[in-house]
Amino acid sequence: xxxxxxxxxxxxxxxxxxxxxxxxxxxxxxxxxxxxxxxxxxxxxxxxxxxxxxxxxxxxxxxxxxxxxxxxxxxxxxxxxxxxxxxxxxxxxxxxxxxxxxxxxxxxxxxxxxxxxxxxxxxxxxxxxxxxxxxxxxxxxxxxxxxxxxxxxxxxxxxxxxxxxxxxxxxxxxxxxxxxxxxxxxxxxxxxxxxxxxxxxxxxxxxxxxxxxxxxxxxxxxxxxxxxxxxxxxxxxxxxxxxxxxxxxxxxxxxxxxxxxxxxxxxxxxxxxxxxxxxxxxxxxxxxxxxxxxxxxxxxxxxxxxxxxxxxxxxxxxxxxxxx
Numbered sequence: 001x002x003x004x005x006x007x008x009x010x011x012x013x014x015x016x017x018x019x020x021x022x023x024x025x026x027x028x029x030x031x032x033x034x035x036x037x038x039x040x041x042x043x044x045x046x047x048x049x050x051x052x053x054x055x056x057x058x059x060x061x062x063x064x065x066x067x068x069x070x071x072x073x074x075x076x077x078x079x080x081x082x083x084x085x086x087x088x089x090x091x092x093x094x095x096x097x098x099x100x101x102x103x104x105x106x107x108x109x110x111x112x113x114x115x116x117x118x119x120x121x122x123x124x125x126x127x128x129x130x131x132x133x134x135x136x137x138x139x140x141x142x143x144x145x146x147x148x149x150x151x152x153x154x155x156x157x158x159x160x161x162x163x164x165x166x167x168x169x170x171x172x173x174x175x176x177x178x179x180x181x182x183x184x185x186x187x188x189x190x191x192x193x194x195x196x197x198x199x200x201x202x203x204x205x206x207x208x209x210x211x212x213x214x215x216x217x218x219x220x221x222x223x224x225x226x227x228x229x230x231x232x233x234x235x236x237x238x239x240x241x242x243x244x245x246x247x248x249x250x251x252x253x254x255x256x257x258x259x260x261x262x263x264x265x266x267x268x269x270x271x272x273x274x275x276x277x278x279x280x281x282x283x284x285x286x287x288x289x290x291x292x293x294x295x296x297x298x299x300x301x302x303x304x305x306x307x308x309x310x311x312x313x314x315x316x317x318x319x320x321x322x323x324x
Contacts, residue, residue, distance in 0.1 A: 003077065005040040006070035008033050009048055013067055014140050017049065017056040072277070075141065079279035086281050093281055094123040098134040098143035101226045103270065106246045107324070108147075111290045119283050130198075130225065138273055144284065146273040147291070150205060158273040160309050161300065163292035164322045165269050167262040168207065169248055171234050171241040178240065179257045186214040186264055193221035193239035195230050207242055210265045231256065246324045269321070280304075294319050 008022070012033070015021040023030040041048050048063030049056040059067065085093055099108065104126060116124060127134075127143060131150035138146035138158055146158065149166075170189060172178050178188060196207065211218045221239040224230050227247035234241040234256060241256075248258050272288060272295075274280070280288075285297040299319075303312045 001040065001043060002036075003074070005036045006073055008036050009040065009063075009067055010070050010074060012037065012049070012056065013059060017058070019056065071141075075275060075277055078141070079277070082279040082281060086279075089121075090282055091119055092121040093283065094125065095145070095284065095287060096125045096127065096143045097145050097147060098127045098129060098137040099147040100131065100134065100149075101128055101228075102244050102247055103147050104128055105227070106244070107270070108291070111287070115283075115287055115290055118286070122283055135273065138275060141275060144274060144278075145287070147270065148273075149268045149270050156309070157276050158309075159276050159278075159304055160271045160273045160312065161288070161292070161295055161303060162316060162319075162321055163270045163272055163295070164324050165267040166244055166246055166324045167267045168242055168265050169245040170259040170261045171231065171243060171248065171253075171256045172259065173234065173237065174255070174257055176240065176257070178259065181259070184259055184261060184264060186210060186216050189240065189242075189261075189264070190214075190216040190218060193219045194242055195222045195224075195233045195239040196220065196242040197230070198223045198225050206266045206268050267323070276304075278304075294321070 008026075011022045011026060012019060015025060019030050019033055023033050026033070037048065044066070046062045046066070047060050048066055050058040050060055082093075097108075108126075112124065112126075115122075127137060129137070131148040134143070134146045134148045135158065137143040147163075170178065170184060178184065178192070181188065190211070199205075199208070208218075219239075222230075222233050224233070227243045230241050230243050231247075231253060233239070242261070245258075245260075245262070248256075272291065280300070285300060288295050288300055289297065299316075303315055306312050306315065
């Protein structure tokens with residue numbers, strides 16, 4: 001049994017059983033992967049993948065167990081390498097962050113600016129996607145950190161740490177009937193077409209819950225993953241916008257009226273997640289604390305030793321999160 005074979009079976013699953021895509025991702029040949037997978041199956045005496053002709057069709061129950069253990073082994077191998085680099089090159093390496101547009105555009109710039117200034121030899125890579133894609137990237141080891149509001153709870157193998165609370169604002173054009181209204185109600189908003197986030201994106205679930213609890217059906221005219229796109233379509237008169245309050249910039253968005261909606265929607269919590277069992281480099285601890293100052297190295301280390309995110313929530317229950 002070779003580490004290379006374990007890496008192949010994990011990557012085949014990650015690439016939806018597409019051996020050609022796996023070979024391209026690993027910069028090797030398709031026949032070479034197929035041969036090594038077969039050799040591993042022969043050695044173990046089980047089928048890891050079901051087949052129809054030359055095509056892989058599914059992961060067998062036994063195969064799934066093997067892949068789960070292989071994933072853990074590969075993670076430990078990367079951990080060993082990280083330990084060595086921490087002692088030989090403490091301020092060198094890379095950091096891969098998967099996050100949403102809102103976090104990348106409005107929450108992270110100052111954090112990343114300071115981080116890069118201190119760690120000039122750390123290569124920082126940012127990947128933007130949906131919350132589900134972000135969580136999946138962290139779960140597969142394709143990203144070191146996942147920063148999002150939605151979907152992180154779907155991955156039990158991620159250590160999830162709360163960073164801050166945030167809420168929403170209603171944005172309208174100055175000539176809109178709601179522009180001069182001091183206190184909004186759900187019923188006020190429901191009269192107009194909404195321009196907001198795609199379902200399952202950036203706290204959208206709290207918006208839907210608020211309408212549902214009020215027994216009111218929202219009129220969704222347009223959805224997007226990008227707050228700047230939402231603002232553009234509000235300017236065009238497509239509807240009123242519902243976006244994260246942090247996404248409004250007074251200087252840039254002076255042509256729009258911002259109305260507080262924190263009393264209408266339950267606050268959402270942005271979290272940072274990483275794979276359980278990950279060895280965090282010193283600069284990784286530093287990044288977490290820069291993004292969420294209450295998450296000190298000591299507190300993060302204590303959280304990493306716990307077995308479940310429920311225990312982590314109990315550990316952090318008395319920590320007061322900032323509001324953005």
